[in-house]
Amino acid sequence: MTNWIENVTGSFGEKKQYKQNKARIDTLPEPYSTTAKALLRYFTYSSGITDGATLVQMVGDLADLWERAAVDGTPVREIVGENPVEFAEAFVEAYTGKQWIDKERARLTKAIDDAEREQS
Template sequence: MALKWIEILTGSLEQKKQYKQNVARMEALPAPYAAAAKAMHRYFLYQGGVEDGDTMVRMLGDLVDMWERAAVDGTPVADIVGDDPVDFAETFTLAYGGKRWIDKERARLQKAMDDAAKEQGS
């Protein structure tokens, strides 16, 4: 009972555990893969805007999997991200869909414009 109450306030404890495990895996990567993974993770937190914990945990797990495979294979970082790492990171996050914080703001903007148009009699 207490666990359910805590999770209502803080979110899933299992998700937090998985997230921390993925972060530990990321930090254990050899250089330069750890630096690349950390940079992408940071960018995801700012750009991705994913609200769903399951999606975020899955995305981070897949990110770490990708960099672990690259490290094992010795694939150069530039071969993974290409010439435009920003485009690569944004395309990576878009592949996960899910609800994002910006969705609420888009709906709010649309409603404001609709209300303004109605006020003008359009």
């Protein structure tokens, strides 16, 4: 019974790991917690990642990064630089899982291929 539920909702193990990683971010000292949460929010809206394993890995790595920065006392700007958007987008590029746009890219390609065949 679990298999069909996980097919619909996603892996329970991935959800559990995601929540654990999110909790790690929530417990970071300031300003690391605020920074990590802001980045996570940006990733949620901009990354387009739909593969659960990839998302879990990315959030875990984000938590690792800010936990290490907090332990070392590294200034936030030293990590994100002058352009936080550039940093965030470079960070996400390292995670090449399935994205929501992949389905639409395939659909567009198929539509053009079908149109071409009809024209011939």
